[in-house]
Amino acid sequence: MTATIALPNPVARRLFLQRHGLAESPSGPARGADLLALIERLGFVQVDSINTVARAHDLILFSRRPAYRPAALKQLLERDRTLFEHWTHDASVIPARFYPHWQIRFNRDRARLAERWRRWQGPGFEGKFEEILDHVARHGPVSSAEVGAGEARGSGGWWDWHPSKTALEYLWRVGRLSVTRREGFRKFYDLTERVLHPRHCTLVPPQAATIDWACDAALDRLGFATAGEIAAFFATVTPAEARDWCAAALAQGDLVEVLVEGADGSPRRAFSRPDVLQAASAAPVPPGRVRILSPFDPALRDRARAERLFGFSYRIEVFVPEAKRRYGYYVFPVLEGDRLIGRIDMKAWRDAGVLRVRAFWPEAGVDMGKGRCARLEAELNRMARFAGCERVDFASGWARGG
Numbered sequence: 001m002t003a004t005i006a007l008p009n010p011v012a013r014r015l016f017l018q019r020h021g022l023a024e025s026p027s028g029p030a031r032g033a034d035l036l037a038l039i040e041r042l043g044f045v046q047v048d049s050i051n052t053v054a055r056a057h058d059l060i061l062f063s064r065r066p067a068y069r070p071a072a073l074k075q076l077l078e079r080d081r082t083l084f085e086h087w088t089h090d091a092s093v094i095p096a097r098f099y100p101h102w103q104i105r106f107n108r109d110r111a112r113l114a115e116r117w118r119r120w121q122g123p124g125f126e127g128k129f130e131e132i133l134d135h136v137a138r139h140g141p142v143s144s145a146e147v148g149a150g151e152a153r154g155s156g157g158w159w160d161w162h163p164s165k166t167a168l169e170y171l172w173r174v175g176r177l178s179v180t181r182r183e184g185f186r187k188f189y190d191l192t193e194r195v196l197h198p199r200h201c202t203l204v205p206p207q208a209a210t211i212d213w214a215c216d217a218a219l220d221r222l223g224f225a226t227a228g229e230i231a232a233f234f235a236t237v238t239p240a241e242a243r244d245w246c247a248a249a250l251a252q253g254d255l256v257e258v259l260v261e262g263a264d265g266s267p268r269r270a271f272s273r274p275d276v277l278q279a280a281s282a283a284p285v286p287p288g289r290v291r292i293l294s295p296f297d298p299a300l301r302d303r304a305r306a307e308r309l310f311g312f313s314y315r316i317e318v319f320v321p322e323a324k325r326r327y328g329y330y331v332f333p334v335l336e337g338d339r340l341i342g343r344i345d346m347k348a349w350r351d352a353g354v355l356r357v358r359a360f361w362p363e364a365g366v367d368m369g370k371g372r373c374a375r376l377e378a379e380l381n382r383m384a385r386f387a388g389c390e391r392v393d394f395a396s397g398w399a400r401g402g
Helices: 009-019 032-042 056-062 070-080 096-121 123-139 163-173 207-222 227-234 239-251 276-282 303-310 370-386
Strands: 005-007 083-087 091-095 177-183 186-191 256-261 267-272 290-292 331-336 339-349 354-362 391-394
Touching: 005 009, 005 267, 005 276, 009 207, 009 256, 009 276, 009 303, 032 056, 032 070, 032 091, 056 070, 070 083, 070 177, 083 096, 083 163, 083 177, 091 096, 096 123, 096 163, 096 207, 123 163, 123 177, 123 186, 163 177, 163 186, 207 227, 207 239, 227 239, 227 267, 239 267, 290 370, 303 339, 331 370, 339 370, 354 370, 370 391
Parallel strands: 005 256, 354 391
Antiparallel strands: 083 091, 177 186, 256 267, 290 331, 331 339, 339 354
């Protein structure tokens, strides 16, 4: 079918950034209902443990609301219970009202994970399910450190889980347990019915209703997308289910096909709402203020899409041997207006009260004049304060292209 709507690259960027909360000025309240509304707008916020400057979930929210502080997210998760922690494409915090639509994932993971983890752990971990559930029911929330004393472990490494730890994770992944809090970054699990409100944890929508919700909600948060991108957004439906949904919505006139112009001028076919051009025109022009983004920012999570749309090729090098890294261990993308202008290697040394900047690499064609350098340094000062540091130190020659 011939696409009837063409989205020029500047128009596509503007709409995409607006849907990701990056087209308006970074300001506004960042706690309680206002913070929850921001997370609902994004769909979810990825959780990550790396804390070279700030953890991913905190930096994602700070980049959109500089008034944000981590205690506000903790309150929504652990006191108000308006968020829950589970998996999308990775571990994330998700609005609690979306929880019923995770039932499809729980049901599918019961067999899939059991089979896969049985090959990895052996059959023993399944025998721990009732024991773990009984222990939690009688004693309250537990972490993996409080179960499995004396149990044999594997050969070492990140996946060196004893059977009780594996059972805890499995029971969480299939919805029997929920994360009730974190201490440091350690998860504490409790029975789901003691963590979430009954209106969330007892409702099981029909599978068709969840597929419709997940695809609809994903497209609204992306602005335009392929069926594969729609499926990958929440990762609760399969690519085949997303393709079928797109085909049906297209036939009904609820979707149109569009050609999205990439940063290199090449078109790519996708789906969008019929009013996509009006929606893009109504989106604000992204402000010129520089923002430092998390490597796990929702706008960058799909690396291939970010490269197509912004011409920005990004690879996180945490797991790359140091000698083979091109940039650094944990390098942050830098956004200015609707353009990703570079990446920066920095780390908070909180004991010394210093945010140390090792290097900034501007993208090709980005002129690091006085004005742009001043905007970047202003953002670094804001970032330092957020990270609990008193000042920013710059390594000699830090502006690699400046």
